[in-house]
Every structure is written in C-alpha cells, then in structure tokens.
Amino acid sequence: xxxxxxxYGGSSVADAEGIKRVAKRIVEAxxxxxxxxxxxxxxxxxxDELIDLAEQVSPIPAGRELDMLLTAGxxxxxxxxxxxxxxxxxxxxxxxxxxxxxxxxxxxNKARIIDVTPGRIKASVDEGNIAIVAGFQGxxxxxxxITTLGRGGSDTTAVALAAALDAEVCEIYTDxxxxxxxxxxxxxxxxxxxxxxxxxxLELAASxxxxxxxxCVEYARRYDIPIHVRSSFSxxxxxxxxxxxxxRKTQQQGDKQVEQALISGVAxxxxxxxVTVVGVPDKPGxxxxxxxxxxxxxxxIDMVVQNVSAASTGLTDISFxxxxxxxxxxxxxxxxxxxxxxxxxxxYDDQIGKISLVGAGMKTNxxxxxxxxxxxxxAGVNIELISTSEIRISVVTRKDDVPEAxxxxxxxxxxxxxxxxxxxxxxxxx
Amino acid sequence: xxxxxxxYGGSSVADAEGIKRVAKRIVEAxxxxxxxxxxxxxxxxxxDELIDLAEQVSPIPAGRELDMLLTAGxxxxxxxxxxxxxxxxxxxxxxxxxxxxxxxxxxxNKARIIDVTPGRIKASVDEGNIAIVAGFQGxxxxxxxITTLGRGGSDTTAVALAAALDAEVCEIYTDxxxxxxxxxxxxxxxxxxxxxxxxxxLELAASxxxxxxxxCVEYARRYDIPIHVRSSFSxxxxxxxxxxxxxRKTQQQGDKQVEQALISGVAxxxxxxxVTVVGVPDKPGxxxxxxxxxxxxxxxIDMVVQNVSAASTGLTDISFxxxxxxxxxxxxxxxxxxxxxxxxxxxYDDQIGKISLVGAGMKTNxxxxxxxxxxxxxAGVNIELISTSEIRISVVTRKDDVPEAxxxxxxxxxxxxxxxxxxxxxxxxx
Numbered sequence: 001x002x003x004x005x006x007x008y009g010g011s012s013v014a015d016a017e018g019i020k021r022v023a024k025r026i027v028e029a030x031x032x033x034x035x036x037x038x039x040x041x042x043x044x045x046x047x048d049e050l051i052d053l054a055e056q057v058s059p060i061p062a063g064r065e066l067d068m069l070l071t072a073g074x075x076x077x078x079x080x081x082x083x084x085x086x087x088x089x090x091x092x093x094x095x096x097x098x099x100x101x102x103x104x105x106x107x108x109n110k111a112r113i114i115d116v117t118p119g120r121i122k123a124s125v126d127e128g129n130i131a132i133v134a135g136f137q138g139x140x141x142x143x144x145x146i147t148t149l150g151r152g153g154s155d156t157t158a159v160a161l162a163a164a165l166d167a168e169v170c171e172i173y174t175d176x177x178x179x180x181x182x183x184x185x186x187x188x189x190x191x192x193x194x195x196x197x198x199x200x201x202l203e204l205a206a207s208x209x210x211x212x213x214x215x216c217v218e219y220a221r222r223y224d225i226p227i228h229v230r231s232s233f234s235x236x237x238x239x240x241x242x243x244x245x246x247x248r249k250t251q252q253q254g255d256k257q258v259e260q261a262l263i264s265g266v267a268x269x270x271x272x273x274x275v276t277v278v279g280v281p282d283k284p285g286x287x288x289x290x291x292x293x294x295x296x297x298x299x300x301i302d303m304v305v306q307n308v309s310a311a312s313t314g315l316t317d318i319s320f321x322x323x324x325x326x327x328x329x330x331x332x333x334x335x336x337x338x339x340x341x342x343x344x345x346x347x348y349d350d351q352i353g354k355i356s357l358v359g360a361g362m363k364t365n366x367x368x369x370x371x372x373x374x375x376x377x378x379a380g381v382n383i384e385l386i387s388t389s390e391i392r393i394s395v396v397t398r399k400d401d402v403p404e405a406x407x408x409x410x411x412x413x414x415x416x417x418x419x420x421x422x423x424x425x426x427x428x429x430x
Numbered sequence: 431x432x433x434x435x436x437x438y439g440g441s442s443v444a445d446a447e448g449i450k451r452v453a454k455r456i457v458e459a460x461x462x463x464x465x466x467x468x469x470x471x472x473x474x475x476x477x478d479e480l481i482d483l484a485e486q487v488s489p490i491p492a493g494r495e496l497d498m499l500l501t502a503g504x505x506x507x508x509x510x511x512x513x514x515x516x517x518x519x520x521x522x523x524x525x526x527x528x529x530x531x532x533x534x535x536x537x538x539n540k541a542r543i544i545d546v547t548p549g550r551i552k553a554s555v556d557e558g559n560i561a562i563v564a565g566f567q568g569x570x571x572x573x574x575x576i577t578t579l580g581r582g583g584s585d586t587t588a589v590a591l592a593a594a595l596d597a598e599v600c601e602i603y604t605d606x607x608x609x610x611x612x613x614x615x616x617x618x619x620x621x622x623x624x625x626x627x628x629x630x631x632l633e634l635a636a637s638x639x640x641x642x643x644x645x646c647v648e649y650a651r652r653y654d655i656p657i658h659v660r661s662s663f664s665x666x667x668x669x670x671x672x673x674x675x676x677x678r679k680t681q682q683q684g685d686k687q688v689e690q691a692l693i694s695g696v697a698x699x700x701x702x703x704x705v706t707v708v709g710v711p712d713k714p715g716x717x718x719x720x721x722x723x724x725x726x727x728x729x730x731i732d733m734v735v736q737n738v739s740a741a742s743t744g745l746t747d748i749s750f751x752x753x754x755x756x757x758x759x760x761x762x763x764x765x766x767x768x769x770x771x772x773x774x775x776x777x778y779d780d781q782i783g784k785i786s787l788v789g790a791g792m793k794t795n796x797x798x799x800x801x802x803x804x805x806x807x808x809a810g811v812n813i814e815l816i817s818t819s820e821i822r823i824s825v826v827t828r829k830d831d832v833p834e835a836x837x838x839x840x841x842x843x844x845x846x847x848x849x850x851x852x853x854x855x856x857x858x859x860x
Contacts, residue, residue, distance in 0.1 A: 016483065016486035016487050019487050020487055023487075050506065053446065053506070053510060054509075054510065054513055056446035057446050057449050057450055057453075057510050057511075057513050057514040057517065058513040058514060058516065058517035059517070061513045062512070062513055062516045064523065065509045065510075065512040065513045065516070065522075065523075065524055066509070066513070068505060068508070068509035068512070068524050069505070069506060069509035069510060069513075071505070072502040072503075072505040072506045072509075073502075075498060075499070075501065075502040075505065076480065076483070076499060076502045078498070079484075079495045079496070079498035079499035079502075080483060080484065080487050080495075080499060081487075082492070082495040082498070083484055083487050083488040083491045083492055083495045083496070083499075084487040084488060086488065086492045086495070087487065087488035087489070092495075093494065093495075094495055094498050099574070120574075144529075144550075
C-alpha cells in the first residue's frame, strides 16, 4: 500500500461536525494501510469573511497582506483537523504551505507553484503520522513572502504534493459524486463518468465544467498522477482521471478494464461575453493589432472568429469571447486604440452561452460534428460561433438556449442515464 | 530619531474601526521621524473563539496543533493592520513570529523566547516600511514547529524585539492610562505612576498587578529596554518603566527629572489559596519532603510560613499559598505521600487575599513595615501570613478584607491622589 494524497474542500470542513467526519475518513485510509497526506481548504465561508474584513479596512487590500490574511483560513481548518485525528487515537501533524515546501512565484493572490520540496511531510509520514497540509498557499521563492494560488488552489496543492511524494493517487473529495457527462442541475439524466482521460478532462474544464480546475488537471497530466474525484459524504467510487483506463475487480468477470467512451460529456458556460469588432480592414496585421491590444490589457480570450470579408467593402468583422468580468476592460482598451487599429465600431453582447461536446472519439469520427449540429438544429438552437479542437467542438448560442441545447446534445449522443448504450461510431476511439 | 517598538493588545484592534485607529497612531509615530515596528495581538475575542472550536473537535487539544490554530489570530490582525496602514499611504509589511525571527524552545502553549534574529524586520524598516509583527508566537529552534508564548506573550514579543533591534523604547498600548499606585477599581484615589524602576515593577507584577507581566518586565530589565505603558485611546503620557528615572522637558523649569517615590504602590491578589499541613514533626528534612512533593507535581508556590513548634508535642504546622487552580493537584499530591512525609492532616482555604506594599524606599526605612501593620490594624484587618523581600512586604488576610485593607494602606502611605505629598522618611530612597 502506498501513499495517498486526499483533498477536502471548504464545504467538507464547514464546521466541527464536518471536521470530525473528515477525520474519520482519513483515519480509515490510514487503517487500510496507506500513508496519508490530507490537503484541506479553509472552513466554509471563512475566506469570504476574511475578504469582507479586509475591505472594511482598505478598499483595495494590498496583495501581500491579503495573502497573509487569507492563509489564516487553512491554518485554522488544518490545525482543527489534526486535533480531531489525534482525538481518534492517531498521530497527526499539520503543516502550512510553506512548511510543506510549496514554493511559488511572487504573484500574490494567484501565484503559480514552481517547485515542491516536501521533506518535512515525507519525514512526518515516515514516522507514522498523518500529515495535514494547508491547501491554496505557498511561499515565494524570491521574497520568502506567503502567497496564495487563487481559486481552486487547494486542488493544485494536492496534485503537486502527490507528484512530489510519488503518491498512488490524489483523491479530491467534494460535495458531488464525481465528474458527470453534463451538469446534473441542467441535465437530470446526466451520468457519472467512471473514468476519463486527462485530455478530455482538460477540455471539459476549459469548457465550463467546474468540478476540477484546468490548472490542476494540467499538473496531474504533466506528472501522470491519477486523480479520483469523489464525494466526502458517501463511500462510493467517483470519477478517475488518468492517462490509462483504470482496472476494476468485479466478482463476475474478474479484472475488467473500464472503457474509454467515444464522447466524454457535454459542458456549458454562461460566464462569457462576446465582443465584435465591426468594420476592420481586411489586410495583414489588423487581427494582430486587435489582439495585441487585448493581451496588453492582460485579458485572456477564448474563441475567436473572423468573418469572410465582404468583397464590396474590403471590410470584415472579428468576434471573440472573453469572461464577462473582463468585458469593460476590453472595450476600454479597444476604444483607446481605435485610431491605431482602425475599425468602425464595437458590439458587446453578454447574453451568450457556450456548449461544448468533448470526446477523444471525435478525432477519428467525422460524423460527430454533423450529429452535433443536427441535434442543435432539431432543438431549434441557432449557432453564432463555432470553434473546434481535435477532441472538442464548441458553439456559441443565445444564453437562453443553453439548457435546451445541452439536453438535446446529451440525449443525441446516447449519454442519458436511461440509454442502453452510448452511440457507437465506426472508429475505434483511442 | 530612533526605532520604536509599539505593542497593541486585542482590545485595541477588536474590530475594523479599532484597526484603523491604531493604524493612524502608528503612522503618526512614523511621521514624527521614527522607524516603527508594531507588535499586535489577535482581534478581541478571537483567541477564545478558536479555543472553543478546538474543544469542539477534541477535549484535550494537542499542544502543537493548538499553537498552529491560535497563531491564526495574530495573522489576521497583523495583515489587516498592514492593509489599513497602506490605505493611509504608508508602506507596511506584516511578519509572523517565525518570519520576525522569534526563536523559542519547544514547550507548546507556553514557550520561552531563546533568541531573536530580526534580520527581515530590520531590512523592512530600513527600506522605509512600517513592520507589523504577530505577537505571542514564535518558532521552535529544535523542531521548527510554531509555538505560542502563553498569556501576555505579545508584551514579551514586543520587549524582545525592542532589545534585538536596540529600540529607543518599547511602548505598550493598552486600555488603561498606565500603571497605578493601586487597582483603580478598588482604590478610587489611585494615582498613575509617572516612572517606576524595573525592580519595583517586577514586585508589583509578582504581587498581582495585571498591567505588565513579570516575564516581560524581567526581559526588559535584562536588556535595559525602557517600557512606556500608555493608553491607545488617548495621547497622554503613561507610565515609564526603566532603570533610570526619565527626564521630562517642562516649560517652567527646563529639564526635570521625575523622582523615585519611596513607595511605588499597593498590589493585591485574590487568585491564591492557602494550604496548611498540620502536625508535621519538627525535625530536619520535613519541609523538604513537603516541597519536593509539590515541586514534583509541577506546582509553583508563593509564600511559605512555618509556625514555631509547640514544645510539648514537637509538632509544627507549615502553610503555603499557591494559585487556586493548582489547589486540587497539591492536595492530591500531599495526600498520596502522607505516609512518607508524616503529618496529621491538611487544611485548604481559598477565602484568602494577599496585599503587598512595594517600594525601593523600604530598603532603608525600617519604619515602613511598622506603618504598614499599623494601617492594617487601624482598619481592623487580621494578618494571617507575612512575607517580605528587600523592597516588598506582603500579608495574607481574609479575602473579604482585601478592598478595605488596600484602601487603608494606600491612604496611610500618602498615595491617594488628593494627598499633597507622599509620606517622607528620613532615608534617601535609592
């Protein structure tokens, strides 16, 4: 039995009862013969409450100090969790991000992990302790200041530690049963996915699935650490995310390999807006000027589409999507450079939604794209933008059409839980 | 203008308003040309709330984890204070005890400072920053674990940093105006002391005065760091505690040295109980056996008195006082060793109080002791135990007599605020 890294989110440790429940769960893994490192987030709403306090003393809290403040949150939950475990008769020690060797760059509030030196954690578990580690936090390599990793940072801490400790698996405990073929709040017949490849999970995360963050999956893929997303409220198997299909023991058939589905799932995202730059001269360098302006404003964009230019005018339109929260900044930046770029006008539309179909199967199955468009068309959904990768196809529609579109696509590809079998194409998948 | 260390207690930073007020005060000192290092406690009741949480998950929280938990308290207050200062347009950086170089032994929950290596603090203030440091916490030299210094630990942090940084003064901001000649809640006419020598302050602290803890004064004396105890709610001068009388500029007389009073003040303490060991054989080794038993139980005792033995029986009684909280433990330990020690019975009395008169003047003025007993006698207060040092005399009385006894002594030695002058003896004081 090797080492497992478990991660518990804020909702799992929201109060003393939650902490005691998580403590029992951790002790079980230890009793089963594993070395256990548990990464924990701040309790429930602690982080939001601390941000409230910060805003009471300063309208724009300094980054370094905000990180110092917010890291108090995990300090509280991890110490309490270690106490609760000791109370169950097992040795536990809590460690801050800094003590756990989570080394980051110096970008406060959204630092990136650049190294993990888990010497103290390793020594602690080798002595027989359960190590509890603060998620979300690290220490800057250059300034030795405390940093935080931004939203979802605890998942990344867990995966990074699992990689550095060469763990068997990184278990991400959450309040849902795993990764689903679609958001169960939108699609009642969504199915839990037993196994999904890193690549498909990355596309789902990039397309609006909230269960795992893109950054965390990226990290796990780079170091080939299997992730097991599961509920902290049940003992059920959740979703495995890894490079190779997991093997399950079944009583009837002996070892059984979980198979790769052709289509992994349908994701949607209504947090983006669309900007259209109207009347752009159709000549080299124009698009570059627009996207240089956007990049200089430090805005990440998602989909980009350039219309075919009208021969009569020599002008074209360029549309792109971006997070709604960046909308104002993008418009301001473009307006400021209107003369230099050369365009007629800007249109801003925040009533859009994006629907994405993700699956390794579409690489070898050209029919997938056609079926996708047919499903949308049959549901009466109009398509405004299209973007594809090797294993994903995304469209932008009216925001109001999103739920119906997601359900239609989910059903058309046989993903509904009462379908006997997923749609099978001639290809082999991968 | 040199460096000043300021310390703000939990009541001064109980909420966002308090933090903003303290921030202004710190910035004033900076504007006056000082380098400023501010040590801060946890906000208001934070520490008690965290202890509550700990008790919800574990009846006896592990020491290492309790320290990890409690240190979240100062982390919050110091980060908020740094933000509030930055919001006033001044640069500030917060530092944990560990970052500030507060190195301690490994005794969790009541660690002792064994070294201070304030390199980061020094660099920060030399760059023009105001440094905010978490009080009450440090890092163990041996285990690198986070430690706390116990009750009143933030004062000790401040004095230790002041010593390590060679500060001009260590200002302890609190919710009273300074050190008084008696507890103002008991003696309405108590006077604020302008200056008091370390030795007298040590005796007052040991005798029940709560303003400064013994340990903190001891540290300041060892490194000769002047302490200025003052209110965080007013701009008034408070009480200076130092080895040499402070010099004040006055408009009328030019420089004026504050004079040493013969008597510094009257302290009282009702937190102790008295244990009497009855019927002890009056022979060598008996007292040793008793106090070895007490010491082995790790109980600190205060006063000890052995009665003259009755010639007829060859038996004597030995009484001692100790904190009430240790009473049960002491009785149990003595009963357990009753056979080995050899005594008749034990009496336990928690209805006692201690009144102490402190002043360097009594060294050279034998009349002080007589006047002290006369004052008590005139007030009808019966004396049960007596103990003296070179600059202190303490008596144990009935607990109910304490307020009246304190007022009588305070008045007899001319300490009342409406007295024209303190009582003057023939001696010179010191």
